[in-house]
Amino acid sequence: MKVLKRRESDNPPEPYMYSMFSAYAKGAKNKSISLKLGDVIETEIIDIDDKGRGIGKYKDFKVIVNGGTVGDIVKLKVMKIKDTVAYGVPIEISFNKRLKELY
Template sequence: MGEEEDYMAMLDRAKSQIPDVIEQHERFELPELDIIQEGKITIFRNFIDITDKIRREPQHLLQYLLKELGTPGDLEGRRVVFKAKIAPQRIDEKIRDYTETYVICSECGRPDTHIEKEDRMSILVCEACGARRPIMVRKAARPEDANTLRSGDIIEVTINDVGKKGDGVGKYMDYLVIVPGTKRGTRVNVKITNISAKTAFGLPTTEPVNH
């Protein structure tokens, strides 16, 4: 009986250690991004929480985001202020791209890495499994790509004028936006339905901005 009790006690101890083992191999997850939009700016409020989690220099991630998103921005304390209205999904996508390129080990999938310089090449070195790989950076999107409207985009526009046919007219980036059924002085979300050169046509919508 004593031997059986000893065995059960050992089994219980072994089981109690299993969650720790599993936890060590769970998929790496970033903290949820805390992003708000105020007028024509976008505020990334927990930016430093992200850089702390991935153990990378804030300026390195910031410069990557500014280049990829095609917008100016500044680090202010623990937050970043982008000088443009940017959908949180786009920022989240770019941070995940950065993490895959500059943080996650391609061999073991762990984030426990650091960057070393060899000649002119940056090498990602994994502290967990010892793997080393060159960091291959994709070409950043050209700023003009970020400033291009497409059918289906949802934007926020202030109606500054009314055309001869009674349609509201607003301005977004380099585009003249025509929105039927809107009045001068109103600010509306507009779903783009058609684009001709630098004139965009759209309809009022209650859907959230995505561009």
């Protein structure tokens, strides 16, 4: 933290001014990775959220899709993008390999 000197003026600012810089990056850094509405992508479901939706990863994006279980490969259409989270609807679900082996 760097302390700045108090400026002389008729309306003095706060007695102690400081500047802080974050060491953590905000948002997606690689601008060449683009995901647009309507894109069709494929991802593996790696987790389920509290609403029962599947969660996957696509490049630097977290992808949330209705349907599927952990291990499923989902082909989906991107319907909404918010920061680094993409929401999609499933087009095709390839079921979990472990479940196929059981039947």
